[in-house]
Amino acid sequence: xxxxxxxxxxxxxxxxxxxxxxxxxxxxxxxxxxxxxxxxxxxxxxxxxxxxxxxxxxxxxxxxxxxxxxxxxxxxxxxxxxxxxxxxxxxxxxxxxxxxxxxxxxxxxxxxxxxxxxxxxxxxxxxxxxxxxxxxxxxxxxxxxxxxxxxxxxxxxxxxxxxxxxxxxxxxxxxxxxxxxxxxxxxxxxxxxxxxxxxxxxxxxxxxxxxxxxxxxxxxxxxxxxxxxxxxxxxxxxxx
Amino acid sequence: xxxxxxxxxxxxxxxxxxxxxxxxxxxxxxxxxxxxxxxxxxxxxxxxxxxxxxxxxxxxxxxxxxxxxxxxxxxxxxxxxxxxxxxxxxxxxxxxxxxxxxxxxxxxxxxxxxxxxxxxxxxxxxxxxxxxxxxxxxxxxxxxxxxxxxxxxxxxxxxxxxxxxxxxxxxxxxxxxxxxxxxxxxxxxxxxxxxxxxxxxxxxxxxxxxxxxxxxxxxxxxxxxxxxxxxxxxxxxxxxxxxxxxxxxxxxxxxxxxxxxxxxxxxxxxxxxxxxxxxxxxxxxxxxxxxxxxxxxxxxxxxxxxxxxxxxxxxxxxxxxxxxxxxxxxxxxxxxxxxxxxxxxxxxxxxxxxxxxxxxxxxxxxxxxxxxxxxxxxxxxxxxxxxxxxxxxxxxxxxxxxxxxxxxxxxxxxxxxxxxxxxxxxxxxxx
Numbered sequence: 001x002x003x004x005x006x007x008x009x010x011x012x013x014x015x016x017x018x019x020x021x022x023x024x025x026x027x028x029x030x031x032x033x034x035x036x037x038x039x040x041x042x043x044x045x046x047x048x049x050x051x052x053x054x055x056x057x058x059x060x061x062x063x064x065x066x067x068x069x070x071x072x073x074x075x076x077x078x079x080x081x082x083x084x085x086x087x088x089x090x091x092x093x094x095x096x097x098x099x100x101x102x103x104x105x106x107x108x109x110x111x112x113x114x115x116x117x118x119x120x121x122x123x124x125x126x127x128x129x130x131x132x133x134x135x136x137x138x139x140x141x142x143x144x145x146x147x148x149x150x151x152x153x154x155x156x157x158x159x160x161x162x163x164x165x166x167x168x169x170x171x172x173x174x175x176x177x178x179x180x181x182x183x184x185x186x187x188x189x190x191x192x193x194x195x196x197x198x199x200x201x202x203x204x205x206x207x208x209x210x211x212x213x214x215x216x217x218x219x220x221x222x223x224x225x226x227x228x229x230x231x232x233x234x235x236x237x238x239x240x
Numbered sequence: 241x242x243x244x245x246x247x248x249x250x251x252x253x254x255x256x257x258x259x260x261x262x263x264x265x266x267x268x269x270x271x272x273x274x275x276x277x278x279x280x281x282x283x284x285x286x287x288x289x290x291x292x293x294x295x296x297x298x299x300x301x302x303x304x305x306x307x308x309x310x311x312x313x314x315x316x317x318x319x320x321x322x323x324x325x326x327x328x329x330x331x332x333x334x335x336x337x338x339x340x341x342x343x344x345x346x347x348x349x350x351x352x353x354x355x356x357x358x359x360x361x362x363x364x365x366x367x368x369x370x371x372x373x374x375x376x377x378x379x380x381x382x383x384x385x386x387x388x389x390x391x392x393x394x395x396x397x398x399x400x401x402x403x404x405x406x407x408x409x410x411x412x413x414x415x416x417x418x419x420x421x422x423x424x425x426x427x428x429x430x431x432x433x434x435x436x437x438x439x440x441x442x443x444x445x446x447x448x449x450x451x452x453x454x455x456x457x458x459x460x461x462x463x464x465x466x467x468x469x470x471x472x473x474x475x476x477x478x479x480x481x482x483x484x485x486x487x488x489x490x491x492x493x494x495x496x497x498x499x500x501x502x503x504x505x506x507x508x509x510x511x512x513x514x515x516x517x518x519x520x521x522x523x524x525x526x527x528x529x530x531x532x533x534x535x536x537x538x539x540x541x542x543x544x545x546x547x548x549x550x551x552x553x554x555x556x557x558x559x560x561x562x563x564x565x566x567x568x569x570x571x572x573x574x575x576x577x578x579x580x581x582x583x584x585x586x587x588x589x590x591x592x593x594x595x596x597x598x599x600x601x602x603x604x605x606x607x608x609x610x611x612x613x614x615x616x617x618x619x620x621x622x623x624x625x626x627x628x629x630x631x632x633x634x635x636x637x638x639x640x641x642x643x644x645x646x647x648x649x650x651x652x653x654x655x656x657x658x659x660x661x662x663x664x665x666x667x668x669x670x671x
Binding site (some may be wrong): 003006007008018019020021022023038056158204207208212213214215219222223224225 | 254262263264266269270273291292293294321344345348349409
């Protein structure tokens with residue numbers, strides 16, 4: 001589904017990503033873990049077409065989308081849920097969702113809306129409420145719902161658990177597994193490695209713009225480097 | 241026939257190559273960070289890990305040889321702290337043993353690879369597996385054991401048992417699968433053939449050995465009355481089952497999600513096109529403790545890319561017929577004639593010698609004929625005997641090999657090849 005080959009990207013002369021390759025299959029949740037500044041958000045922004053890579057290729061279902069603009073990325077089936085949600089705060093829940101469907105014909109948008117409201121029933125209850133007045137968890141659900149309105153084949157999620165109570169975060173992560181039945185691939189960037197490794201099937205570990213470890217989540221959980229750096233185990237005993 | 245992991249064994253080439261590229265890059269990033277030797281080697285070659293943007297760029301990386309391993313014993317090539325290593329397995333060979341370390345994840349992946357190899361040889365949960373391999377000298381023994389347990393097959397560890405006893409167990413426990421080296425398989429086969437194959441339930445022989453030929457297969461199959469499958473592994477890399485035959489018996493399928501194979505010209509180090517025969521070079525893709533970049537195996541083979549009738553899409557390698565150097569493998573230990581020369585030079589400098597290898601009781605036997613001056617034969621017999629014993633002791637001390645040394649007049653060895661392998665005339669090894 002998604003294939004990224006040797007992606008190099010960054011801001012001006014500063015390269016935040018150095019030769020990153022990864023892939024995700026339809027219906028698969030893949031997580032990217034890494035510390036602050038490791039390049040996770042840059043990777044998502046590059047995949048969403050917000051930043052143009054200096055090198056490498058991004059393929060969606062065999063189609064090269066590397067050179068496309070951000071809005072063409074949406075049409076190609078990629079939707080980004082940005083860090084910090086970035087909702088249109090003065091607009092209602094319904095309007096936010098409708099904006100997410102700007103690439104979809106009206107009839108289809110209505111169907112998708114039904115699906116999103118089924119996934120997050122609370123959004124239906126609050127459909128006429130102004131987005132800025134929602135709780136943190138509800139705002140995150142709305143941000144995900146808005147992205148899903150474009151019927152993406154690939155959903156990019158940047159730190160969905162940020163600032164949320166653990167119980168709410170778990171609830172949101174659980175709803176992500178519903179996407180598997182829709183064959184949507186999910187690329188999940190998350191600082192809460194515990195939660196991410198429970199939700200995803202595979203993962204990549206980014207360090208200073210490079211992938212240093214990859215594997216299924218079980219092997220990542222068993223990897224001592226991952227345990228030390230991201231799961232808080234053996235913290236006092238790093239590298240003799 | 242069954243395929244254990246179709247999601248990697250039967251996928252399109254571009255999918256497997258994508259996984260290989262991802263894992264190669266992650267491995268390079270790790271070794272560059274954690275292994276001083278590789279960092280220096282890459283710096284010297286002027287290549288950074290991020291310069292490897294495609295599998296074809298692999299050729300830009302420096303090759304690693306056995307000497308490089310020897311120079312960094314025991315732990316300098318590990319990419320994790322020793323405390324993360326849960327198993328150490330010394331692999332004997334030319335120049336001394338090299339130690340291979342495994343993390344818990346390495347063992348998990350290795351087990352899966354061994355299980356895949358068994359499945360490709362048609363082994364399943366109803367099978368009773370007889371394991372003749374030696375646990376200390378052959379890393380494939382432990383791998384096969386854990387792989388078989390994953391499949392739910394029953395395994396009988398028999399390493400070190402006398403051959404008669406082993407054959408008795410095979411008959412009594414209705415063993416269906418034998419896992420053995422070519423030498424062991426031949427020796428067991430001779431006894432089984434003499435007893436009469438009708439008394440046995442054996443159907444499959446998984447032959448774990450570096451050298452293999454059509455004639456050897458015929459011989460093993462007819463003696464054991466079983467279908468023989470070749471399996472290739474390398475103790476230095478501890479990847480038993482990295483390539484195993486399928487039911488088509490047409491090349492060994494490489495476990496491509498775990499190892500990257502290339503063929504180079506052993507003389508120039510240049511990569512050879514697909515299908516041409518040369519030296520096999522391997523890069524590990526999933527090893528955590530002891531990753532290896534472009535390791536020269538010394539084994540001569542060729543790779544083939546056509547898809548196989550069994551459904552697997554992985555690359556196949558021909559059975560390794562010969563070595564790029566003159567190394568022989570004795571009971572799983574590699575021996576180069578130059579090592580004997582080094583040892584002999586201490587006592588009888590410059591003396592000619594001949595190495596003779598025979599099979600006896602499932603073990604490889606090493607005899608060395610040393611050529612000495614005629615004048616020595618005028619001495620007392622006792623002094624000759626002492627010299628012989630001294631040489632045997634030196635060989636044991638320095639190479640860890642039990643040898644029988646015979647002395648002959650130097651002139652007798654004139655023009656005789658330094659190495660004579662009599663284990664199976666058909667084994668395809670030249671001297």
